[in-house]
Amino acid sequence: xxxxxxxxxxxxxxxxxxxxxxxxxSRPSRPKQLLxxxxxxxxxxxxxxxxxxxxxxxxxxxxxxxxxxxxxxNALPHLSRDNLFxxxxxxxxxxxxxxxxxxxxxxxxxxxxxxxxxxxxxxxxSAFLSLLAEVAQLSKVERRLFTIGARPNRPETGYGYxxxxxxxxxTPATFAVDGFIEKPDRETAExxxxxxxxxxxxxxxxxxxxxxxxxxxxxxxxxxxxxxxxEGRTSEFFAGVPQLTIDVGLLERSPRVAVAPATFDWDDVGxxxxxxxxxxxxxxxxxxxxxxxxxxxxxCIVWGEEGDVVVFGGQDLVVVRSGGVTMVMPRSxxxxxxxxxxxxxxxxxxxxxxxx
Amino acid sequence: xxxxxxxxxxxxxxxxxxxxxxxxxSRPSRPKQLLxxxxxxxxxxxxxxxxxxxxxxxxxxxxxxxxxxxxxxNALPHLSRDNLFxxxxxxxxxxxxxxxxxxxxxxxxxxxxxxxxxxxxxxxxSAFLSLLAEVAQLSKVERRLFTIGARPNRPETGYGYxxxxxxxxxTPATFAVDGFIEKPDRETAExxxxxxxxxxxxxxxxxxxxxxxxxxxxxxxxxxxxxxxxEGRTSEFFAGVPQLTIDVGLLERSPRVAVAPATFDWDDVGxxxxxxxxxxxxxxxxxxxxxxxxxxxxxCIVWGEEGDVVVFGGQDLVVVRSGGVTMVMPRSxxxxxxxxxxxxxxxxxxxxxxxx
Numbered sequence: 001x002x003x004x005x006x007x008x009x010x011x012x013x014x015x016x017x018x019x020x021x022x023x024x025x026s027r028p029s030r031p032k033q034l035l036x037x038x039x040x041x042x043x044x045x046x047x048x049x050x051x052x053x054x055x056x057x058x059x060x061x062x063x064x065x066x067x068x069x070x071x072x073x074n075a076l077p078h079l080s081r082d083n084l085f086x087x088x089x090x091x092x093x094x095x096x097x098x099x100x101x102x103x104x105x106x107x108x109x110x111x112x113x114x115x116x117x118x119x120x121x122x123x124x125x126s127a128f129l130s131l132l133a134e135v136a137q138l139s140k141v142e143r144r145l146f147t148i149g150a151r152p153n154r155p156e157t158g159y160g161y162x163x164x165x166x167x168x169x170x171t172p173a174t175f176a177v178d179g180f181i182e183k184p185d186r187e188t189a190e191x192x193x194x195x196x197x198x199x200x201x202x203x204x205x206x207x208x209x210x211x212x213x214x215x216x217x218x219x220x221x222x223x224x225x226x227x228x229x230x231e232g233r234t235s236e237f238f239a240g241v242p243q244l245t246i247d248v249g250l251l252e253r254s255p256r257v258a259v260a261p262a263t264f265d266w267d268d269v270g271x272x273x274x275x276x277x278x279x280x281x282x283x284x285x286x287x288x289x290x291x292x293x294x295x296x297x298x299x300c301i302v303w304g305e306e307g308d309v310v311v312f313g314g315q316d317l318v319v320v321r322s323g324g325v326t327m328v329m330p331r332s333x334x335x336x337x338x339x340x341x342x343x344x345x346x347x348x349x350x351x352x353x354x355x356x
Numbered sequence: 357x358x359x360x361x362x363x364x365x366x367x368x369x370x371x372x373x374x375x376x377x378x379x380x381x382s383r384p385s386r387p388k389q390l391l392x393x394x395x396x397x398x399x400x401x402x403x404x405x406x407x408x409x410x411x412x413x414x415x416x417x418x419x420x421x422x423x424x425x426x427x428x429x430n431a432l433p434h435l436s437r438d439n440l441f442x443x444x445x446x447x448x449x450x451x452x453x454x455x456x457x458x459x460x461x462x463x464x465x466x467x468x469x470x471x472x473x474x475x476x477x478x479x480x481x482s483a484f485l486s487l488l489a490e491v492a493q494l495s496k497v498e499r500r501l502f503t504i505g506a507r508p509n510r511p512e513t514g515y516g517y518x519x520x521x522x523x524x525x526x527t528p529a530t531f532a533v534d535g536f537i538e539k540p541d542r543e544t545a546e547x548x549x550x551x552x553x554x555x556x557x558x559x560x561x562x563x564x565x566x567x568x569x570x571x572x573x574x575x576x577x578x579x580x581x582x583x584x585x586x587e588g589r590t591s592e593f594f595a596g597v598p599q600l601t602i603d604v605g606l607l608e609r610s611p612r613v614a615v616a617p618a619t620f621d622w623d624d625v626g627x628x629x630x631x632x633x634x635x636x637x638x639x640x641x642x643x644x645x646x647x648x649x650x651x652x653x654x655x656c657i658v659w660g661e662e663g664d665v666v667v668f669g670g671q672d673l674v675v676v677r678s679g680g681v682t683m684v685m686p687r688s689x690x691x692x693x694x695x696x697x698x699x700x701x702x703x704x705x706x707x708x709x710x711x712x
Contacts, residue, residue: 024666295699307680308704310380312696313689321682324663326675328684333669340668343651348664 009136010111010208011055012100015044015072015118016064016090021271021337023349024325025303031068033118034075036289037269038278042075044118051116054129059111061085061104062118063096088238093202094249095241098215098222101208102229112136113211115204120268121278127264134172135205135260142168144258145214146205147177147251149198150266155189158270158335160200160247162259174260180252198259200247201266210256218253219244272318273334275301286311292319301331365492366467366564367411368456371400371428371474372420372446377627377693379705380681381659387424389474390431392645393625394634398431400474407472410485415467417441417460418474419452444594449558450605451597454571454578457564458585468492469567471560476624477634483620490528491561491616498524500614501570502561503533503607505554506622511545514626514691516556516603518615530616536608554615556603557622566612574609575600628674629690631657642667648675657687 018031026032033044044062052060062072063085073079085103087096097115104111114132122128135146149162160183165176180200184192216223221242228237251257269278276299279287286294290309292302297314305322316331325348329340341349374387382388389400400418407416418428419441429435441459443452453471460467470488478484491502505518516539521532536556540548572579577598584593607613625634632655635643642650646665648658653670661678672687681704685696697705 293700293704295696304682307682309682310684310696310700310704312683312685313692314684314686317684319682319684321677326660326663326665326677326682327668328666328670328673328675329668330670336669340651340666344649344666348649348666 008108008110008112009055009114009133010059010061010104010108011051011114011116012061012063012085012097012104013044013047013051013116013118014093014096014202015062015068016087016096017119020341020349021334023337023341024327025305025320025322027323028067029071032269034068034071037119037275038121043121043269044072045075047116047118047120048076048079050122050125050128051114053125054132055114057083059108061100063087063100065090088235091238091241092244092249093246094215094219094222094244095238097204097246098212098226099229099234099237101211102226105208105212109209110140111208112139113204113206113208115202115206117202117268120201120203120266122267123265125264128262131172131260131263132205135174138169138172138174138260139205139210140207142258143207143210143256144168144174145210145251145254145256146174147257147259148201148203148205148262148266149259150201150262152189152193152197152199155186155193156199157183157186157189159183159268161189161192161197162200163197164259164261168258172260172263174258177251177257177259180247198261199266201262201268204246205260211250214250214254214256219249222249271334271337272301272320272329273331275303276331299331364464364466364468365411365470365489366415366417366460366464367407367470367472368417368419368441368453368460369400369403369407369472369474370449370452370558371418371424372443372452373475376697376705377690379693379697380683381661381676381678383679385423385427388625390424390427393475393631394477399477399625400428401431403472403474403476404432404435406478406481406484407470409481410488411470413439415464417456419443419456421446444591447594447597448599448605449602450571450575450578450600451594453560453602454568454582455585455590455593457567458582460564461568465565466496467564468495469560469562469564471558471562473558473624476557476559476622478623479621481620484618487528487616487619488561491530494525494528494530494616495561495566496563498614499566499612500524500530500562501567501607501610501612502530503613503615504557504559504561504618504622505615506557506618508545508549508553508555511542511549512555513539513542513545515539515624517545517548517553518556519553520615520617524614528616528619530614533607533613533615536603554617555622557618557624560602561616567606570606570610570612575605578605627690627693628657628676628685629687631659632687655687 015033034042066086139146161181163178165178168174225237225240281287285299287301289303291304293310294302295312297311299316300311300314301318303320309321311319320327390398422442495502517537519534521534524530581593581596637643641655643657645659647660649666650658651668653667655672656667656670657674659676665677667675676683
């Protein structure tokens with residue numbers, strides 16, 4: 001058995017989302033994490049490149065369904081199939097993180113597991129990695145399940161929030177958690193901004209073994225099925241567990257949960273309007289990708305994958321051409337994209353590029 | 357020589373425009389008059405179908421350059437090459453109308469020539485044809501060059517105006533012309549609207565022989581070259597004449613010019629925003645052509661030729677996909693399309709569909 005070592009860090013990256021919020025660019029075969037929404041490469045490539053300055057590639061695992069295996073390896077040519085944990089079916093974050101923790105502890109019982117999302121934008125990476133390294137060490141010493149909370153700079157209604165409680169440590173600053181709160185309305189979000197609540201980034205740091213212990217204590221609906229993992233009956237585990245997020249299934253139940261406020265800027269690139277925050281804009285605030293042209297326009301997102309995409313006199317518009325579809329909306333409607341998709345004929349939404 | 361007959365009506369249709377004001381749908385190979393901007397067929401087809409209730413097809417002539425011969429006959433399968441007058445080069449409306457009048461008088465010295473544009477929208481056709489028939493008769497009796505003036509319903513800055521003078525006849529109402537005025541500014545257009553000026557439609561009715569006589573009297577720069585036409589040296593005629601419009605070259609000079617106010621609605625479909633006036637809209641004012649979808653949008657023009665074109669939450673936008681280009685602008689900017697084309701890389705503007 002390997003001895004505990006301060007460098008026994010592992011990273012698991014949740015990359016299974018199908019994401020329709022970037023339609024028509026995002027499709028089941030090309031979800032958000034495979035799009036170049038923050039740089040000229042896919043978000044998942046940004047994420048892997050960032051974390052591998054702290055965690056060696058051999059201890060990075062990407063969690064996704066089988067259908068994304070090939071697209072992911074295509075976007076990450078330096079990774080191998082060994083870097084993928086292919087979940088038999090999507091059952092929410094709780095089962096898949098438990099499964100990942102189980103597999104990692106079999107190799108490395110003292111592993112500290114950093115859980116990331118494939119599609120976050122983080123700047124600067126150095127502050128991010130420093131905090132993760134400190135919190136990783138702390139999670140072992142304090143035996144805590146750490147979440148990372150971002151400091152809000154706007155009353156965002158698209159994120160969940162964390163209410164920090166009493167101080168645990170000063171360096172790094174960490175706190176107990178007084179509660180996780182779902183996406184608030186605008187007024188509540190403004191209060192949270194004033195009162196120092198944190199955005200729930202979904203980034204976690206914990207000893208993998210501690211996660212499993214806490215699941216045993218607080219999450220009987222998963223704990224009851226853990227023997228299936230020990231017996232190698234992974235498919236039966238996934239078939240049997242309930243759909244459950246780690247927030248609801250464990251973090252809201254365990255007293256060992258804590259939060260470390262982020263020392264970096266964080267964005268989950270939740271919808272089209274976020275691209276204006278994450279990609280470089282021209283002098284008038286336009287973000288132009290591919291063969292886009294913004295003429296006498298302000299604060300537009302112009303995404304051209306097929307032929308030229310020209311916006312003239314546009315104000316705060318999202319204009320996209322991809323997959324045989326042109327889509328235009330005001331940036332202010334980006335969060336309502338599902339309303340649009342529900343209103344369109346199903347065949348317009350569902351078509352994959354090859355169908356055209 | 358044929359005797360003068362009241363039914364000796366001819367129609368010539370100016371169809372040579374290259375029109376970039378409907379870019380990216382209009383291209384040199386497919387100018388505005390070949391687009392279905394008012395109905396499901398090309399404007400030129402609307403125009404020919406309308407006039408042939410008054411003028412037999414055998415006396416309809418379409419004036420255009422050679423490059424449009426095939427596209428025109430394609431859009432008008434019931435026409436033959438005999439219906440085309442192919443101008444050797446474009447020199448403005450004065451030379452080409454003189455040439456048309458010359459050819460028509462050789463066949464029919466007493467011809468009344470109705471000059472139309474290929475791309476006008478006119479409703480109802482019955483009132484239009486009645487007025488043309490009356491004015492045609494009158495033009496022979498009064499020996500006048502008649503223009504048709506539309507009654508403005510808005511202070512349009514995109515049209516030229518005619519100031520009517522003293523009354524000539526009551527039935528139909530016709531007037532002398534006190535002046536032709538180029539496109540006015542907004543304030544002037546509002547005054548013209550109040551003071552009963554008429555829009556210059558560019559629709560003319562005159563005895564073909566009278567046109568040639570008046571040219572002989574008032575337009576020496578063309579008159580000097582008329583012998584070339586008589587000698588069959590058409591190309592030399594076009595090579596030698598100056599670029600000249602019939603308005604500047606004759607109508608502003610001849611005392612025989614008169615105007616008949618229209619008894620019908622008229623629109624020259626001058627730019628993208630005009631499509632909202634000429635094609636049927638949905639309950640929220642959206643005009644959707646092809647595979648367009650306007651969701652929770654108002655007063656948008658959505659033109660989808662390649663794949664689906666989806667507008668969500670749009671207000672007063674023009675959204676077009678054609679010829680490998682997506683173009684988006686507010687309707688209020690439609691009149692400035694040339695500004696856009698000047699700002700774009702030339703290869704984006706000039707590409708024809710086949711180049712992509």
